[in-house]
Amino acid sequence: MAHILPLPFVFTQSNLQSFLNCPYQFYLHYVLHFQWPAAQARDLLQFEADRLAGARFHQLVHQLFLGVSLPKLSQMAKNDPDTRVATWFETFTTTFPQTLPGELFPEYTLGVTLGGQELTAKYDLLQCDSGHFTIYDWKTSRRQPRKTWLAGQMQSRVFPLVLALHLDEINQPFTELRMVYWEAAQPERPYIFKSTAQTLVEDQAYILALMQKINRLSPADFHKTEDIQRCQYCRYRSYCNRGTQPPEDDQAFIEAHYLELAAEPEEVIFEDEIS
Numbered sequence: 278m279a280h281i282l283p284l285p286f287v288f289t290q291s292n293l294q295s296f297l298n299c300p301y302q303f304y305l306h307y308v309l310h311f312q313w314p315a316a317q318a319r320d321l322l323q324f325e326a327d328r329l330a331g332a333r334f335h336q337l338v339h340q341l342f343l344g345v346s347l348p349k350l351s352q353m354a355k356n357d358p359d360t361r362v363a364t365w366f367e368t369f370t371t372t373f374p375q376t377l378p379g380e381l382f383p384e385y386t387l388g389v390t391l392g393g394q395e396l397t398a399k400y401d402l403l404q405c406d407s408g409h410f411t412i413y414d415w416k417t418s419r420r421q422p423r424k425t426w427l428a429g430q431m432q433s434r435v436f437p438l439v440l441a442l443h444l445d446e447i448n449q450p451f452t453e454l455r456m457v458y459w460e461a462a463q464p465e466r467p468y469i470f471k472s473t474a475q476t477l478v479e480d481q482a483y484i485l486a487l488m489q490k491i492n493r494l495s496p497a498d499f500h501k502t503e504d505i506q507r508c509q510y511c512r513y514r515s516y517c518n519r520g521t522q523p524p525e526d527d528q529a530f531i532e533a534h535y536l537e538l539a540a541e542p543e544e545v546i547f548e549d550e551i552s
C-alpha cells in the first residue's frame with residue numbers, strides 16, 4: 278500500500294470533497310502542501326473577497342453565541358469594509374432565533390476514528406436538546422444551490438456521520454439528528470436534512486471506502502479532473518494551464534463557495550464531550 282498521505286492525516290469534508298472534485302487538487306493541496314499564488318484575475322479576487330467576508334460574518338455569529346452583546350457586534354458588522362457583512366448579520370439577527378433550547382456548542386469540532394483513519398467535522402453551531410441534535414451551518418453564497426446538489430456534498434454526509442459516531446462512542450443515544458443550512462440570501466428557506474439509521478449506514482460505508490481508496494493511491498493516480506468547470510475557481514488554475522477566462526455559468530461559483538476549502542486541517546478537540 279502506498280501511504281503517501283502526510284501523517285498524521287485528518288480527513289475532513291473539505292479534503293474529501295476536494296478529492297471528489299479533482300484528485301490532483303487534493304494531491305497538490307493536502308499531500309504536497311503546494312503553494313501557488315492565486316491568479317490576480319477579477320473572478321478569483323472576487324471569490325477571495327467573498328470568502329473573507331463570509332469568514333468575518335461567521336466570526337460575528339460565533340461571538341453572538343458566546344454571549345457578546347448584540348449592539349457591540351452590530352457595530353462591528355457596520356464597521357466592516359465589506360458592507361455585505363452588516364447586511365448578513367442584520368439578516369441573521371432578525372430571522373434566526375437568538376435563543377435555542379438545550380445546550381449550544383458554537384464553532385465546535387468533533388473527531389472520530391473510522392477504519393483507523395481520523396475524520397473530523399467543525400460545526401458552526403451544534404444544538405443538543407434532550408436527544409435531538411441539530412447541526413447548523415451558515416452560508417453566505419450569492420444564491421442558494423439546489424437541495425439535491427447540496428445533499429450530495431461531502432459536508433452533508435460527513436457532518437452528521439461524525440456526530441453520530443461520536444455519540445455512539447460515548448454511548449449517548451439520540452432520537453433525532455438533522456442538519457440545517459441557513460443561507461443569508463434566503464433565510465426564510467433553510468435546507469434541512471434529517472439523518473436516518475439507513476443514511477448513516479450508507480454514509481459510513483461510502484466515506485470509509487473513499488478514505489481507503491485515497492490511502493491506496495500512488496502520486497500518479499491523482500488525476501486532473503476532466504470537468505474544466507471545476508478549474509475556474511481553483512488556485513492552481515494557472516499552474517495546471519486550465520485557462521484564464523472567468524466562467525460563463527456562475528454555477529461553478531456557487532460550488533466553489535460551498536466547497537470552502539480549508540487552508541489547514543481543523544484542530545480536533547477530542548476531550549470535549551457532549552453531555
Ligand code: SF4
Nearest residue numbers: 299302501508511517
Ligand atoms: S486547476 Fe483544475 S486540474 Fe488543476 S488542480 Fe485545480 S481543479 Fe484540478
